[in-house]
Amino acid sequence: MAHSKKRHAQPPPEEKTPGKIIALLTDFGLQDAYVSSMKGVMLSINSSLNIVDITHEIQPYRIRQAAYVLWAVYNYFPQGTIFVNVVDPGVGSTRRIIVMKSKKYTFIAPDNGLLDFVVYQEKNVSSVEVTQASLKKLTTGDISSTFHGRDLIAPLAAYISNDVSIRQFGTPYQQPEVFSPFVSSRSDVAPMCVLNIDVYGNIITNLRSFEIEKSMKGIQAVSIGTNMVSKWIRYYDEAPENTPCLIVGSSGLVEISAKKNSAARFLRATLDSKLKVYWR
Amino acid sequence: MAHSKKRHAQPPPEEKTPGKIIALLTDFGLQDAYVSSMKGVMLSINSSLNIVDITHEIQPYRIRQAAYVLWAVYNYFPQGTIFVNVVDPGVGSTRRIIVMKSKKYTFIAPDNGLLDFVVYQEKNVSSVEVTQASLKKLTTGDISSTFHGRDLIAPLAAYISNDVSIRQFGTPYQQPEVFSPFVSSRSDVAPMCVLNIDVYGNIITNLRSFEIEKSMKGIQAVSIGTNMVSKWIRYYDEAPENTPCLIVGSSGLVEISAKKNSAARFLRATLDSKLKVYWR
Amino acid sequence: MAHSKKRHAQPPPEEKTPGKIIALLTDFGLQDAYVSSMKGVMLSINSSLNIVDITHEIQPYRIRQAAYVLWAVYNYFPQGTIFVNVVDPGVGSTRRIIVMKSKKYTFIAPDNGLLDFVVYQEKNVSSVEVTQASLKKLTTGDISSTFHGRDLIAPLAAYISNDVSIRQFGTPYQQPEVFSPFVSSRSDVAPMCVLNIDVYGNIITNLRSFEIEKSMKGIQAVSIGTNMVSKWIRYYDEAPENTPCLIVGSSGLVEISAKKNSAARFLRATLDSKLKVYWR
Structure with missing residues (x-):
């Protein structure tokens, strides 16, 4: 689930080198x-x-x-x-x-x-x-x-x-030193933010989850604007109707998602929305 | 006009095989x-x-x-x-x-x-x-x-x-048996529906026309929501202004089209609009 | 700045010819x-x-x-x-x-x-x-x-x-004779028009500038609808806030641009907007 290094073996060398x-x-x-x-x-x-x-x-x-x-x-x-x-x-x-x-x-x-x-x-x-x-x-x-x-x-x-x-x-x-853009525990200093809103309206946050079980136990809720999202799901289709949920997305980041619906529209979220995480 | 099998001869074999x-x-x-x-x-x-x-x-x-x-x-x-x-x-x-x-x-x-x-x-x-x-x-x-x-x-x-x-x-x-998704005569059982709305606002239906002359003779009108469309055209530019028309599109399906205009916007159509065909 | 002919040397001939x-x-x-x-x-x-x-x-x-x-x-x-x-x-x-x-x-x-x-x-x-x-x-x-x-x-x-x-x-x-679609001096006959509105909302006109210094000296203002735009900038970031400006774009055409904002939305411009140039 976490953002893993490329996971596929390289192809065997070929005679004809394809273009860069x-x-x-x-x-x-x-x-x-x-x-x-x-x-x-x-x-x-x-x-x-x-x-x-x-x-x-x-x-x-x-x-x-x-x-x-x-x-x-x-x-x-x-x-x-x-x-x-x-x-x-x-x-x-x-x-x-x-x-x-x-x-x-x-x-x-x-x-x-x-x-x-x-x-x-x-x-x-x-x-x-x-x-x-x-x-x-x-x-x-x-x-x-x-x-x-x-x-x-x-x-x-x-x-x-x-x-x-x-x-x-x-x-x-010399690249300037870069601090982690992600939040993965109570002690992280990066401000929480919306990194992307995808085509389905999933709100992708900078809250990073290395293990879903740990995240589900550690994170009680995420607030966005005046809304609070606290229900965790494991795959999109598991969500109840009309209920924005928390899910670990395909890059290992916590997303706010709504079943067959745009969570972003539902919650009027934009890339500038304010987020807060409530640790247990 | 009908959805024909690929119609072009294969190229002669080449020395260098291009990628799949x-x-x-x-x-x-x-x-x-x-x-x-x-x-x-x-x-x-x-x-x-x-x-x-x-x-x-x-x-x-x-x-x-x-x-x-x-x-x-x-x-x-x-x-x-x-x-x-x-x-x-x-x-x-x-x-x-x-x-x-x-x-x-x-x-x-x-x-x-x-x-x-x-x-x-x-x-x-x-x-x-x-x-x-x-x-x-x-x-x-x-x-x-x-x-x-x-x-x-x-x-x-x-x-x-x-x-x-x-x-x-x-x-x-074993693929489950599939019934025809198209309607091409009075006896077909598939429900009529909107398959697509294209970039021009043409409403593409599942009404299949194998011969345009036969379709024009056989189909009196198509209703969409509370609107009735009955004028047939052969090419888009033939349509009168401000009049949604019936046309056989490039995959052999009947479309509802409006000249230099979005028929879908004109008729407030979506992929869920209800369609009905009136046979002569 | 002007629309120049392709400027890069052709690559050396290769053994393997890539596709057309x-x-x-x-x-x-x-x-x-x-x-x-x-x-x-x-x-x-x-x-x-x-x-x-x-x-x-x-x-x-x-x-x-x-x-x-x-x-x-x-x-x-x-x-x-x-x-x-x-x-x-x-x-x-x-x-x-x-x-x-x-x-x-x-x-x-x-x-x-x-x-x-x-x-x-x-x-x-x-x-x-x-x-x-x-x-x-x-x-x-x-x-x-x-x-x-x-x-x-x-x-x-x-x-x-x-x-x-x-x-x-x-x-x-025989291609019919084509008159210049561009306006580059007081004597040009082409009507001024909006050629494109780009993804940033820049309004690209058919006013052609071969030398930016000459354009800045020669053109006092461009009107679009009931708005008048007269401030010249050399690069987008130079624009003051909330002020549509004139700039020579990457094809040598005069654009109306607004800093980190859509000039087209700001000025309610479309491809059909009326333009006029005021020469000094």
């Missing part, structure tokens, strides 16, 4: 040409890429939501995947672009907190801060001040996929 | 990490897969809508495609996971009716019920009780794409 | 089986295709919005990309299907104006009008009168990707 995987996470939506411009740029540099969408429906500018979604998914991707993350309200200002390597993966993102959950999970990472000078070498055209995803980050990712060393693109960068 | 196709149909939406987790898991097991989205915007838990969409699309895919279908309100309960083979395709889904339209269309299929024991062999990590799409169905599909026999994963399963 | 790219632009949405039917058909004819979605969320029947999005993105794709465009309110009527070749790309679309922005940009193109006779040779099954995207355009694109000459599919067609 780039996994793309943005708040661009799918309605405009933003995502496909980035894909076009990347395929122009490395035509054998396999580009997989994580999601493009992060709520506009919601960096923490993006950080959570990236954390929830990255470990399920094959070794060598390059994660390209663009939720970037500061585009064109002085914020930095970071390339970070963990043991198995590479991550590219603005330095606005988007990688915080992964940094917390991975501990051992090494990063470079991409320099203006190296970025200019990447592209032969103009760089807009409004769309670095297309003009800087996409070519950067594609060159990295062509095995250009990340040292080529910048100077070493 | 997995076609993915869920109600997960695209906003969360659910779909991409499944893709990551599948690519970790078989990195040469070509994963194609059918849709992830089935309305939450709407199994019949999913069954219809799968039926409307599957025959257009290349032989050998593996269809992975996850609309699964019963996840974590005792519902079974089924792997079904037709002459050309493989289908994976919970046994909740999602495959009914295909079973009706194909007649000759053979299935296995995936057993807990074989599922445990599939994965080396924990299995959540809330996301079998990622933890069971995705690895199952990827192993099948690696040519592991489906017999390895379960015991033979 | 088909870029898909429609108003089909992602909720139905329409897009995936087209993909299934194309992969059945050419299984090595790399199909990339531009967007499927063009507002229903909004041809100009589609023409703009195609123009904004096409130059970022690799040489040889085949652009398949289906916003087709006239499907089944007498409108033509056109295949157009520019120096680097191939475009397929109904002749309803969808290619106008590209024709204006490219100047040198050659086109064929696809004939009924040649279309019938493409398919061995029925052709619906409601979904030519699946039944005609998808197989056409896939055969073209297999290096069948476009001359095989029709007779030469």
Whole structure:
């Protein structure tokens, strides 16, 4: 139930190497040409890429939501995947672009907190801060001040996929220390919050459960706004009708869920709702 | 006009075999990490897969809508495609996971009716019920009780794409007999219903038309709620303004359509609207 | 800042040629089986295709919005990309299907104006009008009168990707002369309009800026409905709170933008809003 490391054996080596995987996470939506411009740029540099969408429906500018979604998914991707993350309200200002390597993966993102959950999970990472000078070498055209995803980050990712060393693109960068974004016991200091509201209206909290039995015993209730939720269930269909319940979701986080219904609508929850946990 | 078998000649055999196709149909939406987790898991097991989205915007838990969409699309895919279908309100309960083979395709889904339209269309299929024991062999990590799409169905599909026999994963399963989900004459017993409302607001019914001339002669009107629709058109642009019309859509089903307008909004239709056909 | 030609060097030639790219632009949405039917058909004819979605969320029947999005993105794709465009309110009527070749790309679309922005940009193109006779040779099954995207355009694109000459599919067609869809000086005749409203609520106009300094000096204000917008910014984050501003966006067009907010909602703008530019 807990957020486990990728659990599947690697495939046997093959003669034909398939293209590198780039996994793309943005708040661009799918309605405009933003995502496909980035894909076009990347395929122009490395035509054998396999580009997989994580999601493009992060709520506009919601960096923490993006950080959570990236954390929830990255470990399920094959070794060598390059994660390209663009939720970037500061585009064109002085914020930095970071390339970070963990043991198995590479991550590219603005330095606005988007990688915080992964940094917390991975501990051992090494990063470079991409320099203006190296970025200019990447592209032969103009760089807009409004769309670095297309003009800087996409070519950067594609060159990295062509095995250009990340040292080529910048100077070493020390990730700031990251405290746990999760609450798993009475002594944790992170403020409780809503990390995501999923398509079913499940409210995903940052309350982390390593063992469901322990959570059910330890947590008496969670309040959201003026509502109190205290009934625990083990799978969604177990919930009684019209009763928001607590459940440990597929990333090991406590969710508030309502049977065949949107708990978020029922409880008028948003990403900004105030949460409180009542320990037994 | 009728729902025809795939109509294109197969390409000549090539030297380089492209990756197997997995076609993915869920109600997960695209906003969360659910779909991409499944893709990551599948690519970790078989990195040469070509994963194609059918849709992830089935309305939450709407199994019949999913069954219809799968039926409307599957025959257009290349032989050998593996269809992975996850609309699964019963996840974590005792519902079974089924792997079904037709002459050309493989289908994976919970046994909740999602495959009914295909079973009706194909007649000759053979299935296995995936057993807990074989599922445990599939994965080396924990299995959540809330996301079998990622933890069971995705690895199952990827192993099948690696040519592991489906017999390895379960015991033979006899699909229950399926009656026609369509109404095509006065004598048909299936209740009339709305199968889908498409992006344009066309209301797609389960009234099946094998020949448009015969349908136009045989069907006087269709009522939806308290509204009666009786004007037939042959193509969308032929409709008069502000008049919902009957048309035979691209899967051979009768639709209610309004010119450059949403018939569903016009008629306040939903997937639960009551329909009735008036034969001449 | 201006809409530049693709700016990245082509990759070195490789031994293994990756599949041809088909870029898909429609108003089909992602909720139905329409897009995936087209993909299934194309992969059945050419299984090595790399199909990339531009967007499927063009507002229903909004041809100009589609023409703009195609123009904004096409130059970022690799040489040889085949652009398949289906916003087709006239499907089944007498409108033509056109295949157009520019120096680097191939475009397929109904002749309803969808290619106008590209024709204006490219100047040198050659086109064929696809004939009924040649279309019938493409398919061995029925052709619906409601979904030519699946039944005609998808197989056409896939055969073209297999290096069948476009001359095989029709007779030469002379694109009508296209006037500039953009306004870049006082003397331009194109009416001002909203080309797109993006996911952030930025209102993208057809006011084209080749140099931001010149635009800032030359344009005093833009009115939309009864509102006047006159403050210029260089990047989104520079905007003051609660003040819609003018900015040159990533395609070199003037946008109306509001900081971390939807300018479109703020100003109640739609694709039909009336715009006026006030030159200094």
